[in-house]
Amino acid sequence: MAAAAAAGVHLNHIARETADVKRLASFYEEILGFERIETPKFGDFEVIWLKLPPFALHLIERDPRSKLPESPYSAPQPVGDIDPKAISRGHHLSFGVSNYEYFVKTLKEKGINTFEKTQPDGKTKQVFFFDPDGNGLEVGSWGAP
Template identity: 65%
Template sequence: MAAAAQGPCLNHISRETSDIKRLAAFYTEVFGFEQIESPKFDFEVIWLKLGSSMLLHLIERDPTVMLPEGPWSAVASVADPKNLPRGHHVCFYVPEFDSFVQRVKDKGIPVHEQSQPDGKTKQVFFFDPDGNGLEVSSQYPVL
């Protein structure tokens, strides 16, 4: 059993969607998340786990509440990942950056690649099927 955190820590990230199975398939196929047991609610949810510390909670969109979708959607088209608003993304690190980017491209997902001025960190930006911004970095997070 893992030790309890000594203060606040990230519990999970949630994404609301109108097609929960499509979004779950995207995160399992692209990043390798695995589906885990989900509690029962009066709406559909899927919990996904990546490694030992990251949980993604996918939630069926409430059709009675009109919230905006991600930055790229039918009502706010920012389809080119080069134009992804900088504050609207979740970032993942992958150890095999170049092969990961190639796999994403092979799936037909449009990407925007860039490198930081230091030349050490490469980044790729793209969207999930609901228009949520994603970044993948070649740099392991330093805390």
């Protein structure tokens, strides 16, 4: 096996383009506990940087001229009409929590459509759902690394 071209690789940030930066930032702050961090000014479009150590999430106002899809699940129907079961094999970000049952209860109380499954080991539980822009999310009972 050949050596990788890069050394010391680590995840720095994930960027999400959105039509509503404030709405998406509020979701990630409220649901997953991200914190806003200092964000440089990039010009005539809005950007909010969030941090959940060890990485950051950069929310960037969507360029109306962009030909890229908004998210892998962008569709004419509202996110609430898309079955989150499809996320388990599709594009998604994944997080682990130490309070899995409480977390899932909170999602349901907020009216967020979810799909849950338990791995064959009978211990690992996962919940799949969408953020307000239709980006797939997974949260598992893995706890802290």
